[in-house]
Amino acid sequence: MTNEVAIIGVGMHPFGRFEGKTAMQMGTDAIRAALTDAGLEWRDVQFAVGGSWEVANPDAIVGMMGLTGIPFTNVFNACATSASATEACADAIRLGKYDIGIAIGMDKHPRGAFTVDPTLVGMPKWYGENGQYLTTKFFGMKANRYLHDHGISQETLAKVAAKNYRNGGLNPNAFRRKPISEQEILDSPMFNYPLTHYMFCAPDEGAAAVIMCRADIAHRYTSKPIFVRAVEVRTRTYGAYEVNTTYAPVQEDVSPSVYAARSAFESAGVSPGDIDVVQLQDTDAGAEIIHMAEAGFCADGEQERLIAEGATEISGSLPVNTDGGLIANGEPIGASGMRQLHELVLQLRGTAGDRQVGGTPTAGFALLYGAPGTAGATIVTT
Structure with a gap:
């Protein structure tokens, strides 16, 4: 059996700092918000x-939500x-298991x-403690090379960051809300040329959740289901030149x-x-620029x-982020992509408020990029 999959509920805990x-x-707050949104x-x-x-062990969250005995995959x-x-959840429904x-x-x-814990990839602990494992170095070199190769100015990086700060000012869940x-x-x-401090995201805190179901029963829960048309995760075909160390030959490859x-x-x-509306991984302003082309x-x-x-403004022909x-918003790593989906669902429902894209958007795209060379792309439609 193969089923179509629909999103019927989304929920977020705001991103920021919460002592x-x-x-x-935060995860339970996001789950409860998604349940309320879906009427479940x-x-x-x-x-x-x-x-x-x-x-x-994020599966331990069931102890806070209720011990109903459900399977939970970390x-x-x-x-x-x-x-x-998202892919694992959608596929389990698509294949008829749930x-x-x-x-x-x-x-x-x-x-x-x-600063990633270097021991996770076989490096000694002191390597990170003395500052040699900062991702800003890699992102700066990558942006510098790309801008040089394709004739893009540092001023364009500033335009990207300024646009995202403006959009964040319209988002009550955002970490940085000041233009x-x-x-x-x-x-x-x-930080690392050509990237300045305000061109980078910051690590922070937050959570988000998305509820999915078989598309043929979605009307029981919402008058406007959003359909998951594709979720694809890919890695490189050879080598790596990312922030994590690698024992494979270092060779440039298509991202x-x-x-x-x-x-x-x-x-x-x-x-x-x-x-109609795009969410791209913008760990830094250069990443958003690069991913515009890499995503096609x-x-x-x-x-x-x-x-x-x-073109990439909310009012433009290709609204991005x-x-x-x-x-x-900052990046609480595990929640980052769910935030992207949360935004796409609001946009396709027409309920994004002051940041709503005009013209009745019907299709959204999200791209995540995870070191040391894993990417995920999701497409949702009305």
Whole structure:
């Protein structure tokens, strides 16, 4: 049996800093919000999939929600964790094993720049403690090379970040809700050229949840189901040159974002031109620019003109990161992709408020990129 899959409920705990509140507690808030949105009780959920970087056993959240005995699968795929959870949840319904399930993401990261525990990839602990394992170095080099190769200015990076801060100001769930001018962004401390402080996202805290069901029963819970047309997760075909160390030969390759996006469009039977609203991984402003091309929305080097013309603004022809993206929301890793889905569902329902894309959007695309080279692409439609 193969079923179509619909999203019938979404919920979020705001992203930011919440002293005295655990990731698990934020996760339960997101779950309850999604249940309320779908008009369901926890006992109606037949299975769950969840992911986190900081929480070793997110399945323990059932002890806080209610011990109903449901199967719970823990997943982790770095920044692509939520795509993996979404895929596992949708596939279990698509294959007929369950009727209703929930995908959950949650995290609570310490303050400061992202520093991955090096022991997770076989490096000595001191390597991270003395600052040699900061992801900003990699992202700066990657952006610098891309901008050089394709004639894109640092000012365009500032335009991307300023746009996302403006969008975050319209989002009550965002971490950073104060608009920052392009000049302020350019003048902020240089982290790794060409990326300044305000061009980066920050690790923070938050949670999000998405409830899915068989499409043929979705009308029982919502008058406007959003259909999961494709979720595809891909890795590189050879080597790596990412933030994590690798024992494989280091060789440049087409990004896994390209593979994931192409596969998602093929599976969904749509093209980039059919998409009305886009969520792209913007760990930094350069990443959003790069992913515009890698996902197929423009050619390499075309971004500078599109961004200058306002194409990626909420009012533009290709709205990108309408909720402020990672730059405004920060990144609690496990929850990041669920936030993207939450925003796409609101946009396709027409309930995104001040940041609503005009014209009745019918298709949304989300891209996650997780080190050391895993990407997830999701396509949803009305």
